[in-house]
Amino acid sequence: xxxxxxxxxxxxxxxxxxxxxxxxxxxxxxxxxxxxxxxxxxxxxxxxxxxxxxxxxxxxxxxxxxxxxxxxxxxxxxxxxxxxxxxxxxxxxxxxxxxxxxxxxxxxxxxxxxxxxxxxxxxxxxxxxxxxxxxxxxxxxxxxxxxxxxxxxxxxxxxxxxxxxxxxxxxxxxxxxxxxxxxxxxxxxxxxxxxxxxxxxxxxxxxxxxxxxxxxxxxxxxxxxxxxxxxxxxxxxxxxxxxxxxxxxxxxxxxxxxxxxxxxxxxxxxxxxxxxxxxxxxxxxxxxxxxxxxxxxxxxxxxxxxxxxxxxxxxxxxxxxxxxxxxxxxxxxxxxxxxxxxxxxxxxxxxxxxxxxxxxxxxxxxxxxxxxxxxxxxxxx
Amino acid sequence: xxxxxxxxxxxxxxxxxxxxxxxxxxxxxxxxxxxxxxxxxxxxxxxxxxxxxxxxxxxxxxxxxxxxxxxxxxxxxxxxxxxxxx
Numbered sequence: 001x002x003x004x005x006x007x008x009x010x011x012x013x014x015x016x017x018x019x020x021x022x023x024x025x026x027x028x029x030x031x032x033x034x035x036x037x038x039x040x041x042x043x044x045x046x047x048x049x050x051x052x053x054x055x056x057x058x059x060x061x062x063x064x065x066x067x068x069x070x071x072x073x074x075x076x077x078x079x080x081x082x083x084x085x086x087x088x089x090x091x092x093x094x095x096x097x098x099x100x101x102x103x104x105x106x107x108x109x110x111x112x113x114x115x116x117x118x119x120x121x122x123x124x125x126x127x128x129x130x131x132x133x134x135x136x137x138x139x140x141x142x143x144x145x146x147x148x149x150x151x152x153x154x155x156x157x158x159x160x161x162x163x164x165x166x167x168x169x170x171x172x173x174x175x176x177x178x179x180x181x182x183x184x185x186x187x188x189x190x191x192x193x194x195x196x197x198x199x200x201x202x203x204x205x206x207x208x209x210x211x212x213x214x215x216x217x218x219x220x221x222x223x224x225x226x227x228x229x230x231x232x233x234x235x236x237x238x239x240x241x242x243x244x245x246x247x248x249x250x251x252x253x254x255x256x257x258x259x260x261x262x263x264x265x266x267x268x269x270x271x272x273x274x275x276x277x278x279x280x281x282x283x284x285x286x287x288x289x290x291x292x293x294x295x296x297x298x299x300x301x302x303x304x305x306x307x308x309x310x311x312x313x314x315x316x317x318x319x320x321x322x323x324x325x326x327x328x329x330x331x332x333x334x335x336x337x338x339x340x341x342x343x344x345x346x347x348x349x350x351x352x353x354x355x356x357x358x359x360x361x362x363x364x365x366x367x368x369x370x371x372x373x374x375x376x377x378x379x380x381x
Numbered sequence: 382x383x384x385x386x387x388x389x390x391x392x393x394x395x396x397x398x399x400x401x402x403x404x405x406x407x408x409x410x411x412x413x414x415x416x417x418x419x420x421x422x423x424x425x426x427x428x429x430x431x432x433x434x435x436x437x438x439x440x441x442x443x444x445x446x447x448x449x450x451x452x453x454x455x456x457x458x459x460x461x462x463x464x465x466x467x
Contacts, residue, residue: 036414
């Protein structure tokens, strides 16, 4: 079995991750911050330790500024709906995922938020100057995909930060958190959304949002926090202000194990291994007749994600055959990013996407190339 | 009886942060339900030794931990003490 759908969710996880989830469900089980017994206290420690680990991994000095959510989509909805008001102008791009574009579309239609979408070039590359030039007097936020889930291209975040001046900057880290070095305070990123279940190696059902000090965002959910219980007002202390309801304890335990694994392995080593795999697969695919590759050619600006099409085959048909005939798991079609596909010229059919993790192997990349060569030969005969 | 104090914090995050900080400084502490006689936003508190208060102050100051109140446990209840930043 060759799993190459890590851009959707990572698999397998390091052994410590399911172990941590099972340990929480078997031996801990309490709800952090809710009761006074030892199991609730142990749950609180796990929640705290994972938050501290995330802060260490992402260069955040106060871990209470990292909030737990269910996933990156919820994080982005919290940030966008909680920050933007009627009449605000927001700048985003044509390479965003629907987890950004759909809430912005909703805010545009329901709340008179003005949205400017800056087009990428046909490779999915963004021009920072074009983004800066779109700033108006009422621009309240710039929202950028740190890396495309279709092409794998890494956005020029530092150049965009410079180009937009003091306008608050929300970065969608769905594809990058846990995969490339990120130092949020140093990079001047004001808001950062991330999932726990992709490169951070945690289970599905947990994500996070970093909000820098000084930014006011209205919570998405109001309710019980285990604090300020004498009253009905939402407590304003962090992180409780944004974390109503029972936290996903087992998910956070698993996420903590994943982040711990990354801290021990080192993000630079993870990156190095993933790009070796990327280069191997890329070099093999680019020699296949009838195969078109999308994205940037500069490997230093790429995540370990490759989108392609093979003439004579739909991406969906190829993905199905790869799964059934070769046990190679990929994702076809539009990847919840229709605008990205319009930008790179692959709409409406989409692309076949291979997305690696450092747990894949060189021999697996070679097997993928063999399979794709076989499909190419079928097309030519 | 060895005098104990109860430390009141703004949230369970601060309680847990303080517990970790004190433990890393080899200072005894116990996470306990906030006594009913004391009002707090957070349902949990930290019990510490009164004699360790100065070292606790040194350990906690300079961190992001928000310590709100310190109460000395006495036979007939709790007496508030001056908090570190007051």
